[in-house]
Amino acid sequence: MKRKLLVFFLCLLFLVGCGRNASQKGITVAGSTSVQPFADKWSEVYMEEHPGRVVNVQGGGSSAGIQAALSGAADIGTSSRELKPEEKVLHEIVVARDGLAIIVHPSNLINNLSIEQVKQIFAGKIRNWEELGGQNKNIDVVTREEGSGTRGAFQELVMKKVRIFRGCIVEDSNGTVREIVSGDPYAIGYISLGLVSEKVKAMNLDGVKATDENIITKKYKLVRPFLFVTKDEPAGETKEFIDFVLSAEGQELIRKEGLIAAK
């Protein structure tokens, strides 16, 4: 029995040792769930082209990513909102731009809303689709949770000083918002433009379609930056990865995935 226990502990020690070794190599990228799928893409291609390099991508949210960069828990923090003044000590690199799409169920008859109407809907002033020219059905408004980068950007770009009303359904990721809206014919929500799929319909805003072209020409107003933040001036492997991300190849990757290049 004693011998068995000893063997068990030795194995455990061995495993712990291995774990340490593995995590010493490579860099960690953590933060925004909006940036995560694109960071995954970058790291995948980067690791393919640079054998031996390891990039771990984690979620957690913009604020968590910024915190992780500040504390050194992650080499690169990702954020889908602008840094707050007290977070400006970090180095920030704009790696992409993303549109914010207002999405509804594909069967929804309305194709166009003004930004003011969107604001009224999320403020709880407009509660029925009839007021917008649709069916006589209550609007199921879906928002993100407090602290989310996407919500932060939406608040900044659409709501300004007005609060999102209390009766909103709250979901904790772009994916779940899309899932709810794709299942509910009377729902409205907002997600990253890059994640819009055929299951939902992106609204035109003030008559402007949510397309890359309209974002580049600044006609489409709901645009936010995707940031990489680091504690110190990027160096070594971190710098190498960021350079890859900003390279023509790296930017082409995200353009294919529906994002807008940084420059």
Add this chain to the structure above:
Amino acid sequence: MTTLERNEKLIQLALLMIALSAISILAIITLFIFKEGMPIMFKYGVNKFLFGLDWYPTEQSFGLLPMIIGSLAVTAGSLIIGIPFGLACAIFLTEFSSLRLRQIIKPIIELLAGIPSVVYGFMGVIILVPFIREHLGGSGLSVLAASIILGIMILPTIISISIDSLQAVPRSYREGSIALGATKWQTTKMVTLPSAKSGIIASIILGMGRAIGETMAVIMIAGNAVSIPHSVLDPVRTLTSNIALEMGYASGEHRQALFATGVILFIIIMILNTIANATAAKQRTK
């Protein structure tokens, strides 16, 4: 002192240490939650936390009332669904079914307890939520959906403990009642159930504990709106989902406010448990 006695003492001491360490973990958790959560409650006023309607933590507005009501509503709803089904099932299996049937059904019910809550939540989103949306209206993400799913989740707890306590009722009670001419149902209603009451109440307490603490399934199907629900079809957020939803993003006072949510949840569970234990104890002394 002989070696035997000394060994006995040593074992006693070791067991005491282990028991204390389990308790000390509880103490550490309690201390930590209160230490993190209390300062912000006092800073903005306990009243504002308990009775405030607005939860905008990034704007220093920390009203938890909608979530307190949400937790209570969802728990009550799950008990309304779980108790009748659970009790009926337990009574059938102990009093009316054959031994063989019980030996098949009971393990199956206990298997229900082994299904991870995220699976329950997923089933809720895929099946129950669209059903409610199409047939009853609203978005489907609602108090009702959460109550039904939680009601099912607490069934195994209620059923298996109720069965144990019904089986513990001495056979002579039932025989006596039947000898007096009572039917099987009369015996169950007037003799067996009252004798097993404290065990049944204990099963309900444990079920309630599971319902109020459940997080994952509730986040997926309750809609998480921070407003007091006006009907069972309105979305609702519970205290536990509030912590889990916003934990990833929270920093500074927002984070402390989530710990304050934990403090309130802790206190509510303490109060409910005390009430429930007191009733159970009262029943036992009767």
